Amino acid sequence: MNILILGAGGVGTAAAKIASRRKFFNTLTIADYDLSRAKKVVEELNDPRYSASEVDAGSKESIKKLIESTGATHVLNAVDPRFVMPIFDACFEAGVTYLDMAMSLSKRHEEVPFEKVNVKLGDDQFAVADQWEKQGLLAVVGIGVEPGLSDVLARYAQDVDFDEIDELRVLDGANLEVEGYDFAPSFSIWTTIEECLNPPILYDRERGWYAVEPFSDPEIFEFPEGIGEVECVNVEHEEVSLMPRWINAKKVAFKYGLGEEFINVLKTLNKLGLDSTDPVSVKGGDVSPRDVVAACLPDPATLGPKMKGKTCAGVLVRGTAKNGEFASKYYYHVADNEHTMNLDGCQAVVWQTAINPVIALELLADGTWSGEGVLGPEAFDARPFLELLEGDYGSAWGVVDR
């Protein structure tokens, strides 16, 4: 296996670091539009299998050339979701395996955006799934932590614990704090704006997929391992599109523990039009307001040393357990920033995202996972994934009654 990681940002760098401890691949190339970022990762790791390269992730031809020159067999897309389609298409044309952690972008319904769906996350990828299958090619989509590990945990619940699932509710919460900043998101603000201000999508077996208002249906959820209560609201996320394709559930939802302050910031950005990606003209140039918001905030990848706390990803599964009784269980994974900083010098959120595609690559390398077409994480057997996560990768997951 020859791996090509596109993007030497927080998640790409963390994946390269985690993979460096494993022996399942021959070469790994990390590429970025800024070659110096990619070179820095390679120099730091000093792994003879590693090399750095330059790439324009918006250009299918640039990506195809790089796949050819590196001999890549597996491409991990670790750039922002605007670039999903050129990378996905390049992999198809080059005949290599594709993995991503965020899927192709959605388009809201033009008339009733908070009621009906138009184009969902990943729809552009699933639209060509039959072509991938016909060519015997594999795309593993949404294999970060959320989507990703959350989907693996839902599949585990179905296979091991439940007879019938009433509801899958993905819940993400944290108690992370960044010292010295009034406001410092621990994840890309560009992506956070995208997912939080788009209409959230819910799934209901009878109704199908439907849209609701951003930040709707707030609930206080008690996260495990000392994180405690966090207010969670509906947010657009890939799991709602992925899970119903392979898991038999009556309802699927995603809720994000944004907290009151973050919700207020996002609502204000939206009110002022600062979330927009359409350029405005000012002295100095024509710029996208959302890019300016991102440029004003500290780079999340650099915040690790100043961060404290834990982040939790997981899925609440409610339904009839194998013993015939009603059960409500939260399957989760917690990353502690102190641990991830000590281990890989990466902050908890990007590290927790990056570990999952590395495990998936290892399972693909030894043939434990295999398939054809465009497949979500829940399309594969969850047990070997979770065994590897807890075992060789040394990162525990858990279940609590909720």
Next chain:
Amino acid sequence: MNILILGAGGVGTAAAKIASRRKFFNTLTIADYDLSRAKKVVEELNDPRYSASEVDAGSKESIKKLIESTGATHVLNAVDPRFVMPIFDACFEAGVTYLDMAMSLSKRHEEVPFEKVNVKLGDDQFAVADQWEKQGLLAVVGIGVEPGLSDVLARYAQDVDFDEIDELRVLDGANLEVEGYDFAPSFSIWTTIEECLNPPILYDRERGWYAVEPFSDPEIFEFPEGIGEVECVNVEHEEVSLMPRWINAKKVAFKYGLGEEFINVLKTLNKLGLDSTDPVSVKGGDVSPRDVVAACLPDPATLGPKMKGKTCAGVLVRGTAKNGEFASKYYYHVADNEHTMNLDGCQAVVWQTAINPVIALELLADGTWSGEGVLGPEAFDARPFLELLEGDYGSAWGVVDR
């Protein structure tokens, strides 16, 4: 008198329109960096005394040339406060009378910005007041509505109603709404950010000038003429610097009826660094985040037809009245958007700002007001000003007990 108005934005345009009904001057030139904006005003008014010109308000030489070529005797600065000093200095060197509605910018204290003052609004102008006096030249500073009419009203209270003033508290509030916008400030967001996020300055006769936290000391004040209760907070404003120089008061404060939503927006912009004027680099260019915020919002000068409601400027005066008893009176002026739109096609806030320098120019033209040096509105007799405002200019002011 030959008038030169610098700036064909909302306030400059409104001043040109109001002045066009009056006979006290010979010529009026309106100049802007965008000549078409100035030409539009002149074409609309069709007043043979009027002409349009182009100017770079940041260049002292450009302004001096324009003063010379137009034969201006009086310059009204109607551009944003970043350009106060080049215009002020150009008028001194050209030997003409200067008027403005916002004064030179402040600089916060480097160590204890919310406790001590460093450079106050107007300090750079008052620093050379003796030179203006020596040359027999006059600068009338802060002669809009606030500062401006508020200072005139305070002077009136001292001269007519009070023996001893304990407190002058300028209070500004409105019930303006803009149809069809989630958020549409009725005044320049650039200036609003500047004044609302800088440390507010208070004056105490014993302590002198001192600074406090932005948005501090919230109070609900009931504004007259149907506007009703509005939450007001401490905001940096010129009156606090101006009034103690000519009016004998124990305390001076300025409070702005921003309302909860606007305060929240400003706090969020500050938290994210979007209030900053220091350029950030993004795809498209190096831009000032504050300029981008302004570019995302509708131009306040264009909102008049969609606006509804009234805006009130005034000063609460508390102390011992001429009859020896304690009195607490609010001297105020209200502008109704419907009235100002019908009269001059200008929205209420810019119209209420623009009427005052026109009245001041008329009082200077007929010699009712005269002086040498750098003088605030409260340095002149308030009675003829208020008589002209209510009489020939047809805009009533009032007093209520509060």
